[in-house]
Amino acid sequence: MFYIGIDIAKHKHEASIIDSDGKLLCESISFSNTQKGCEKLLALMQKFTVTADNCIIGMEATGHYWLSVYSYLLEFGYNLNVINPIQSDSFRKMYIRQTKNDSKDSFVIAQIMRFGQFSSTSLSSENIMALRQLSRYRLFLVDECSDYKRKVICLLDQVFPEYSKLFSDTFGVTSSELLHKYPTPEDMLSVSTTKLTNFISKCSNGRFGREKALQIKEAAANSFGVKFAADAFAFQIRQMLEQINFIETQLDELEVQITTMLFEENQVITTIPGIGNILGAIIVSEIGDISRFDSASKLVAFAGLDVSVKQSGEFIGTQNKISKRGSPYLRRAIWTAASRAAFCDPVLSDYYQSLKTRGKHHLTAVGAVARKLCNIIFAVLRDNTPYQPMPKN
Template identity: 65%
Template structure:
C-alpha cells in the first residue's frame, strides 16, 4: 500500500506520497485547486505506477476548500479519508522539529494515514449537506440582521433616546413602518396628526389609533436627543430599517426551504421538546451520519460541550467550563434547544431545577442540560425512534 497526504489551501494544495515503510517516493508536489492541477496529481500517481486500489489518500477538513478535490478523487475511484485538523495537529506535535511548511504538513498527513490512528469525516447525503449549508447561511442572515438592529438602537439613543418607551418591540411591524416614514422626532412632529394616525391604524391593524399618535407626538416634542446632523441620522435609520425588513423576508423564505428539506429526511429530531424545525435542521446538518459516533460522549465532544480539562504536571482537573473545541454551529443549536427544553420537558426541567437548587449558575445548569440533550439526540437518531419522556422499559427474559 501507498499513502498520500494532501495539505489543503485555497488556491494550491501540496501532496506527499510514502510507502508502507514511511519512505517518501518523491519530493512533494504543489498543484493548483482546479482541473489542471488535479490532472497533475493524477499524472504523479501514474508516473509512480500507483493504482487507486493500492493508495490511501488523506486530507484535512480545511474550511470548504477540500470539497471539490474530495468529490473529484472519489469519482476517479480513489480511497479518500478526510480528517479533523485537531488530529493532524496532535500527530504533528509528536515531531521533534517544530517546523511548519506545506511539504512537511502533507508528509505528516501521509504518515497519519500509514499509522491509521485517525477518525474520518464523512460527507452526508445531499439533503443533509444542503441542511448544513442553509442552516449556516440562515445564521449569517440572523447575525447580519442583529447587527443592523443594534446600529438602529445606537442611532435612536442619540437622536431620540425616548423612543424605546413607545413600543414594546422597536422592530415590530408598526414601529418599523413609523421609523421608515418618520425616523427622527422632528419628522414625527412635522407629519400631520391625521396621517400619523392613519399610518399607525393601518400597520397595526387597528391596535393603535389616536391615543398612540398623541403619545408619540408628545414624546417627540419633549425629546432630549441631539438636534444637529438630523439628515444624516434620518438617512441611516431609513436605510437600516429597509435592510432589516429585507433580511427578515429572506430569513422567512429560507426557513420555509429548510423546513421542507428537513421533512424529506424523515428525521425524528423534532420530537424532542425544545427542538423545532430550524434548530433541528441545524443539528441534523452538523451531525450528518450519526453512525460516525459510537458513543454519546463522542457526540458531546464533537459539539464542544464536554468539560475543559486543565493539566499541569501530575495535576489533572476541569475548569468548570466547556471545551468549545467542536462544531460551534452544533454547540449553538443544542444550547438553544436546551434553553427551551428546561421549560417544556418535564425530565430536563426537573434536572435543571435540581442544579439551580444546589446553587449552580443558570449557564452552568443549561450546559449540563445541553450535555444530557446530546445523549438524547444520540439515542433517538441511532435507534431512529421518536423521543418519549418516559420510554418503555425493556422486558426481562
C-alpha cells in the same frame, strides 16, 4: 500499499507519496486547486503505479478548500480520508518539532494514513450537505439582521433616546412603519396629530389610536436627542429598516425550504423537546451520519459541549468550562434547544431546577441540560424513533 498526504491551501496544494515503510517515493509536489492541478497529481501517481486499489489518501479539513479535490478524486474511486487538523498536531510535532512547511505537512498526513491512527470525516449525502448549506446560510442572515437592528437602536439612542419606551418591540410592524416614514423626532412633530393617528391605526389594524399618537408627539417634543445632522440619521435609519425587512422576507422563504428538506430527510428530530424545524435542520445536517459516533459522549465532544478539565500535578481545577471544540453551529443549536427544554420537558426541567437549587449558575445548568439533550439526540437518531418523554413519578 501507498499512502498520500495532501496539505490543503486556497490556491495550491502540496502532496507527498510514501510506501508501506514510510519512505518518500519522491519530493513532494505542489499542484494548483484546479482540474489541471489534479491531473498533475494523477500523472505522478501513475508514474509510480499508484492506483485506487493500492493507496489511501488523506487530507486535512481546511475550511472548504478540500471539497473540490475530494470531489475530483472521489470520482476516480480513491480511498479518501478527511481528518481534523487537531489529529495531525501531535504527529506534526513528533516529525518536524518546531519547523513547519507544506511539504513536511503533507508528509505527516501521509504518515498518519500509514499508521491508521485517525478518525475520518466522511462527506455527507447530497441532501444533508444541501440542508447544512441552507441552515448555515440562515444563521448568517439571522446574525446580519440582528446586527442591523443593533445599529438602528444605536442611531435611535442618539437621535431619539426616548423612543424605546413607546413600543414593546421597536421592530414590530407599527413601530417599523412609523420609523421608516418619520425616522426622527422632528419628522414626527411635523405631521398633525390626526394624520399620525390615522397612520398608526392603519399600521396596527386599529390597535393604536389617538392616545398613542399623543404619547409619540409628547416624547418627540421633549426628546433629548441630538439635533444636528438629522437628515443623515434619518437616511441611515430608513435604509437599515429596508434592509431588515428584506432580510426577514428572505428568511421566511428560506425557512420554508429548510423545513421541506428536513421532513424529506428526518421525521424524528423534532419530537425532542426544545427542537423545532429550524434547530432540527441544523442539528441533523451538522451531525450527518449518526453512525459516525459510537457513543453519546463522542457526540457531546463533537458539539464542543464536553467540559475541559484543568489539572496539573495534584491540582484539579473546579471552575471548568466547555471545550467549545467541534461544530460551532451544532453547539449553538443544541444550546438554544436546551435553553427551551429546561423549562418544557419534565425530566430536563427537574434536572435544571435541581442544579439551580444546588447553587449552580443559570448558564452552568443550561450547559448540563445541553449535554443531557445530546444523549437524547444520539439515542433518537441512532434508533430513528420518536422521543418519548418520561412521565413524572
